[in-house]
Amino acid sequence: MMARHGIYPKEIVPPVSDYYDSGRFGRMFGKLPAFASDTPQVRRALLDIGAPAGPMDANEDLSADPKLLITDLNLSANNNNNPHLSAGMTFLGQFLDHDMTFDPTSSLERQVDPEQIANFRTPSLALDNVYGAGPGASPHLYDQKTGQGIKFLLEKTGTTGKNDVPRNSQNVALIGDPRDDENLIISQLQVAFLRFHNAVVDYVKTEIGLVAPGEVFAEAQRIVRWHYQWIIIHEFLKKTCGDTLVEDVLENGRKFYKWRNEPFIPVEFSVAAYRFGHSQVRPSYRANFKGNPGNQPFFALIFKETPSDPLDPDDLSGGCRAKRRFIDWPTFFDFGDGEVKPNKKIDTTLSTALFRLPGSVVPDPNAKTNPSSLAQRNLLRHLTFSLPSGQRVAKAMQIPSLTKADLVMLKPWGMDDNTPLWFYILREAAILEGGERLGPIGGRIVTEVFVGLIDGDRTSYRSQDPEWQPFLPTVDPARQGDDFTMVDLLRFAGVA
Numbered sequence: 056m057m058a059r060h061g062i063y064p065k066e067i068v069p070p071v072s073d074y075y076d077s078g079r080f081g082r083m084f085g086k087l088p089a090f091a092s093d094t095p096q097v098r099r100a101l102l103d104i105g106a107p108a109g110p111m112d113a114n115e116d117l118s119a120d121p122k123l124l125i126t127d128l129n130l131s132a133n134n135n136n137n138p139h140l141s142a143g144m145t146f147l148g149q150f151l152d153h154d155m156t157f158d159p160t161s162s163l164e165r166q167v168d169p170e171q172i173a174n175f176r177t178p179s180l181a182l183d184n185v186y187g188a189g190p191g192a193s194p195h196l197y198d199q200k201t202g203q204g205i206k207f208l209l210e211k212t213g214t215t216g217k218n219d220v221p222r223n224s225q226n227v228a229l230i231g232d233p234r235d236d237e238n239l240i241i242s243q244l245q246v247a248f249l250r251f252h253n254a255v256v257d258y259v260k261t262e263i264g265l266v267a268p269g270e271v272f273a274e275a276q277r278i279v280r281w282h283y284q285w286i287i288i289h290e291f292l293k294k295t296c297g298d299t300l301v302e303d304v305l306e307n308g309r310k311f312y313k314w315r316n317e318p319f320i321p322v323e324f325s326v327a328a329y330r331f332g333h334s335q336v337r338p339s340y341r342a343n344f345k346g347n348p349g350n351q352p353f354f355a356l357i358f359k360e361t362p363s364d365p366l367d368p369d370d371l372s373g374g375c376r377a378k379r380r381f382i383d384w385p386t387f388f389d390f391g392d393g394e395v396k397p398n399k400k401i402d403t404t405l406s407t408a409l410f411r412l413p414g415s416v417v418p419d420p421n422a423k424t425n426p427s428s429l430a431q432r433n434l435l436r437h438l439t440f441s442l443p444s445g446q447r448v449a450k451a452m453q454i455p456s457l458t459k460a461d462l463v464m465l466k467p468w469g470m471d472d473n474t475p476l477w478f479y480i481l482r483e484a485a486i487l488e489g490g491e492r493l494g495p496i497g498g499r500i501v502t503e504v505f506v507g508l509i510d511g512d513r514t515s516y517r518s519q520d521p522e523w524q525p526f527l528p529t530v531d532p533a534r535q536g537d538d539f540t541m542v543d544l545l546r547f548a549g550v551a
Contacts, residue, residue, distance in 0.1 A: 079178050080156075081319040083311050083500065084451050090437060090444035090473055097438065100468040101475070102423070105430030107410040110464050112430075113338075115407040121339035121354040125396065131338065133404045139491050140294055140398035142340065143387030146240045147291060147541060148332040150248075153184045153232045153241075155508065156320050178320050179512040180287060180505070181280055184232035185248045190272060195229055196221075205272035206256050207249035213378035214346070218246050218550075226375055236373040237416065238357060239342060243382035243550075251548035252279050258527070281516040282525050282539060284509050290540050292505055296498035297488075304502045311452065312503035318511035321504060322440045323448065327476035328500040330433050331493060334481050335399045338406040341386050342371060344394075346379035353379045360411040360427075372415055384551040388542050390530075400490025403464070403481045405430050437475045445479020445496065446472065454495050461486050 091097045105111055113133040115124060124130050155178060187193030190204050198208045208229070209218040220242060221229040228236035228245075235245040255275040265271045292301045312321060339356045346353035355371050362368035367377035385394040399406070409429040414420070420427040426435075436442075449456040462471040462482060474482075483494035493501060509515045516523045525539035527547055545551040 079319055080325070081314075081321055083321040083323045084443055084448060087443035087447050087451060089441035090447070090475060093438040098423075098435065100470065101434040101438070102426070102431050104465065104468060104470075104478070105426075105428050105432075105434045107407075107428055109430075111403055111405050112410050113404045113406050115338050117338065117356060117359075117407055121356050122341070122352075124339040124356075125337070125341065125354070134337065134406060135400045135402075135490065136397040137335070137400045137491055138397060140335070141387060141389050142337065142396045142398050143240075143244075143384070143541065144291065144294065144398055145332050145335045146238075146244055146387070148295075148329075148335075149237075149241050150184070150235065150244050151180065151287065151291070151505075152325075152329060152332075153234045154180055154182060156325060178318050178508060179515075180284055180508050181512060181514065182248065182276075182283060184230075184235055185245070185252065186276065187231040193231070196231065202253070202256075203268045203271075205268050205275070206253045209246065209249055209253075210376070212376060212381050214381055217381035218250065219376045219380070220245055220249070222376060228374070238373050239371040239380055240340065240382055240387070242373045247384075247545055247548050247550045248279075248283075250550055251544055252276070254548055255279050255527075277514075278527070280514070281523060282527060282544065284515055284517070285525050285539060286541055286544065287505060288509070292502055294492070296493050296502045300495070300498045301502050301506075304499075304506050309503040309507055311499065312507045314507075314511070318508050321500070322442060323476060324500050324504045326433075326436045326440050326442055328480050328493075328497045329504075330477050331401050331480060331484065331497055331501075333409065333429055333433065334401050334403070334405055336406050336409060337396075337399055338408045340371060341383075341396065343379070343381055343383040343386075346381060356408055357406070358408050358411075358413050358416065360413055362413060370413075372413060374415060384545050388540075388545065388551075390542055390551065400485070401481060401488075401493065402485035402490045403478060433477050434475055437477065442476050445474045445476045445483070448476060448479075449496055452496060452499065457483060457486060 103109060108114065113131065115131055115134070119130055187196050190197045194204065196207060197204050198206045208221045210221050211217070212219045220236065223229060228242065230236065230245055236242045252275060255278050256271055259265050259271050259275045259278070263274065265274055288301065288305070336357060339354060342353040342355060344352050355369060357371050359368070359370040362370045362372055366375055367380065368375065384390070385392055386396055389395040412427045412429060417425065417427045419425060426432055446456045457479065459466070459471045462474055465471045465474060465478070480493070480497035483496055484490055484492065487494040492498065509517050512518060527539065527543065529538055529543045530546055542551070
């Protein structure tokens, strides 16, 4: 018997598969059925839930001054501050996603077998999106004149001391992953990692004493990757999922993310749990302190549906270079100077700008098959990837489910007891953790996948030297190496 909207009855829960992978994508809960059949009725319901001005829209006035959208809390009444996460964590999370996966083939219009998807990014956290295929196979990424072909190529923005990624004559970024030029913040984060590698190359030469270019590059790459992996586990995951959960996974192992031969990307992670970051995006940001004429701060919306001058738009979209298009990182990470801006809480409310994505992000939008609303796009993927409901995953993980009262906003569509996993995980964070971190289901999935990918990488620090700790200098010399954070990375890179 089928329930309303073609949804499976909630009492039928098949056993969970311990192993369900054959390609670079797979499933953590392979025997759980889809939360709903892919019917026109269900698609309409998901489009309604994720629609502009719908229940997930923060309904901000995007015509307001971008600065006021940050400073006037009345203009973002539905986007509450998260006191424990800074604004930069959202974009670090996006950067990590681009390191793990690159699937340009998926579609919102058809059923997809995740095991047959070609992931064009190695499922690991080894900075493939930065290094490409290395100096030999991706020489266009590296400085052949002054960097011996082992330092990254960088270009000037026009502002002293500020760099942009290299670009061709059409402003296309020449980087390991084109998605790292989607917006100004992640593009500048790419610059930070390029400069971090270059600074570590100098460190390897002066402090370790290596000379041969190949040896210098290999050692610098190892140091960069291991410090990066340390930050992922000990800063990003602990802040996002909670110290207790992360330490439990590190000490007691993974319960649900397992594989036979090599790591894979579970669709429960990539399509649902890890999209929590979309709810953290602010409608606008302060990019820098003195980028605008007259040494004024550059405030702008993250995206505008129709941005201005494509050579220097009035939003924070990527794909261009101009004097004011750089990031002052104290806005995004806490340098202790009082300038950092908080992240938004994790909940089922998304900033209005994300319901009207520009053509640079969603080319040729179509209201039904290729919507410009990020919420609609995320919800439709539950059908194309046949994801289970949040309630079924909770039962499989032996975690108490949210109640129908917790999900009452979905009652008009009959999904308050059979909820799309992404929406469920956002609501779980809001109900159980006050929106300050992920809840037990979302946090467990995210932590296990990140730790599992690092453990499955034979070149990672946890595989090669589990007792290793960072040794590059920290902001405060009195701190130990195991306190190495994104602030330290940005300082060492010379971008802050």
